[in-house]
Amino acid sequence: MAQIFKPIDNTFFRGIIVGGLLLLIGWITTAIMHQWSSSQTGVGIPLAQPVPFSHEHHVEGLGIDCRFCHTSVEKSSFAGMPSTETCMKCHQEIWKDSPMLLPVRESYRTGKPIVWNRVHNLPDFVYFDHSIHVQKGIACQVCHGKVESMPLMRKENTLYMGWCMSCHEHPGHYVALHQNNQRQPPKTPTEMSYKPWDPNIDPKRVKEIRNCSACHR
């Protein structure tokens, strides 16, 4: 019977297998890099906003508390966005003719709220609640980065599932403990920072917040 494969084919097929493997590895690497590239995650990229509002100016510069503008952050799932009236408390007097603030004055005149573009936006199938996190003493900065030094708002973390889980597996690292061992909200969110491991955190709760049903209800 005639030989179907000559010895030369061995090298040929080996070349194909090795080449194919290399291609596959390259393809997977590109796919992963693409998923983690900032164009996909949105991390670090400021969005265009109707008014170039600066957190650095208002928080660090003027010392305004986060809760002055994000009023429902301690009480509800949604942090809340400031109304035009909140801006006008000051901007009726300060910089009242600035062209930068034209959309604010326009909104005040017409009663149409300013539409801010969302920087953080979880998919609809994920449940998130600000109030529990803030009440457990997790600083805004743990999740949102140093907002007080951002001239324009940008995302600091991916908000991917793996990011949530990296904390839900060791939440004690991030939970501030009040002196009398009662978990109380720290005085001002800007002052909060994470404290070392909290031995009193309920291990049952730590298990619960790792369940799929905690975030996918």
Ligand code: HEC
């Ligand atoms: C407690 C008072 C106060 C409130 C409330 C306030 N601002 Fe301001 N804002 C200021 C002051 C003061 C300046 C000028 C700062 C400077 O130039 O030193 C300023 C500056 C600005 C500027 C100029 C650009 C810059 O350098 O930051 C914009 C735009 C602006 N504010 C938008 C807003 C918007 C939008 C709101 C509502 C969400 C708002 N501000 C709420 C006090 C306030």
Ligand code: HEC
């Ligand atoms: C004077 C009002 C004001 C204060 C004080 C303020 N913010 Fe904001 N914040 C805004 C406005 C207006 C926007 C929408 C424009 C933007 O995204 O920059 C915003 C947006 C945000 C967003 C992004 C929302 C989104 O679209 O996902 C985060 C996060 C945030 N603020 C956190 C904070 C934190 C943390 C503090 C305190 C350290 C703070 N803010 C203090 C007015 C304020």
Ligand code: HEC
């Ligand atoms: C445990 C992490 C975490 C902490 C702590 C946290 N945030 Fe958020 N924040 C998020 C996530 C996640 C979103 C996106 C929510 C969504 O898309 O439904 C968000 C969204 C926001 C928004 C946009 C409006 C909204 O509610 O979706 C604002 C404003 C905001 N955060 C402000 C704050 C402020 C102010 C604090 C501190 C008092 C704070 N956050 C603490 C994770 C956090």
Ligand code: HEC
């Ligand atoms: C920095 C730490 C940290 C990060 C990041 C974090 N969490 Fe949490 N989360 C906690 C802590 C602490 C609790 C409260 C545990 C307890 O009850 O003692 C909690 C509780 C929850 C609960 C339970 C609420 C309830 O009412 O039972 C949900 C849902 C939740 N987190 C969703 C998320 C999602 C979604 C993300 C990511 C987008 C996230 N968390 C990111 C620390 C974190």
Ligand code: HEC
């Ligand atoms: C602490 C909150 C949290 C818990 C617990 C959690 N998830 Fe998620 N999950 C998320 C978030 C946030 C996303 C959205 C990620 C994104 O923006 O793409 C997500 C996305 C997903 C997706 C969509 C695919 C993807 O990766 O985007 C699937 C499937 C999923 N989760 C399954 C699960 C399963 C199964 C469990 C239990 C083993 C679980 N999740 C537990 C927060 C959580």
